Amino acid sequence: MAGLFYPADPARARAEVEALLTAADSRGGGSVDHRDVPRRGSAPKALIVPHAGWRYSGDLAALGWRTLVPLRGTVSRVVLLGPTHRVAVRGLALPDADHVDSPLGPLRVPVDEVLSRTAHLPTPVRVHAATHRDEHALEVHFPFIHRVLGQVQVIPLNVGVADPADVADVIEELWGGNESVIAVSSDLSHHLSDRQAQVVDAETITRVLDRQDVESGRACGASPLNGLLEVCRRRDLHPRLLGAHNSSTVNGDVGRVVGYATFAVQEKARP
Template identity: 55%
Template sequence: MTLSVRPPAVAGMFYPARAPEIVAEADRLLEAAERRLADMPDRPHPKALIVPHAGWMWSGDLAALGWQTLAPRAGGIGRVVLLGPTHRVAIRGAALPGVDLFATPAGALRIPADEVLEATTPLARPVGVDPLTHAEEHALEVQVPFIQRVLGDVDLVPLNVGLARPDEVADIIDALWDGSGTVVAVSSDLSHYHTSERAREVDRATIRQIVDLDGPIPADRACGASPLNGLLTCCARRGLRPRLLGAHNSGDVAGDHDRVVGYAALTVEETRS
């Protein structure tokens, strides 16, 4: 049987175009992330992640920092539920791409679509299928090589999330978050096109809201606000709390501080007494 594939859309733009270069760059970023984690007095033990999705040259260090926190659990995680925003084709609710495999030039991950659709069918807003919204979307694709390098050949549930209430998204996450073998990740950048100074101020306030579960986060503070607010609702339900790993903006990388984009990586962990 021939399997259908969502092919790579942004390889060569947001991350390298060829498999050897993808692997080499992902490994370089993950090794640097591991050094940062080793210097932390209290290494994170995440249940979920919040990671940025710009080109790797801009935010790949922070995305790698998030994914590398899962390295100690490699082998014990069999499925990643990955939620991101719709940059090109807007939708209502959450949608799968309607294929069997999600590919990058470095390989492909299986999509357990039937399981996802069955698990969410009873919900007021179940997961749908919309190939068009996935066709050119980058927010999920840029995460896939990190997933492959850290966790290996796991199942991927790639969900583009459009217009939806936080509780609707939370219900979807809860329906798919079936124990320690599943990890949830939200792909989101922070503020857009402020000066660096203003972006740091705005992003600090947004990160504080996220850490304090003080949602909802407005869409102008995080482009992945819809899935992010769903995850924060899940955190409140489950007694989990986000924890900041690191943050910066594009001006810190490129030196152009007039119109920047903000990025942050956070883990979601059990609330400590």
């Protein structure tokens, strides 16, 4: 998806990531609705970040990823879950590769370890190469991960039809300690008018903050998102909204918009 959703050229991709992270760090105005942005002395355990092209939601993605800057050198693994847009899958699926590529460099994927660790679960992770081919929901985040955390491991999980409890079981199995962070990739409503989307997305944001499951029509990543919300309920963790807007703020088209939001989940015991 490089060249479509974000620059394929390494120099351009790095420059754009830097610009997006710098803008997020400045907490400037613009189209981002900045809310409860963590200070540098703390960092979340989990993120919910959007996955449109960087032109549309890169600012919000950067707003989430930049909160992990204090964890560079501590975090060695990112568990990244997202929906499928092209090839459907049941359950959760890894790519059939020991690494994923990005313009900023490769990130290693511990396939065998994940398969082994989740084999005992009701819905174990499996390998499904086709569902990762030409799928952008996870790929758009690889350059942010590489720039913010370095050459860490990434566990890219495409999540299809799955019970939230089963997705939560996988997240729990991979939760780890200070060496791991979790990220769910999801946009909000699609193809409503700006006025309709603002109402619907506000309702969805409230549901996420209240840790209530979200319907698939309100968030394309509802399946992995609801899994993370189940973990939040189990662990008594509370998502916080960092920012939200929709595509009309970029292209001016108020007739058909896509909504985006970024959230952070702080683990109580995390320094």
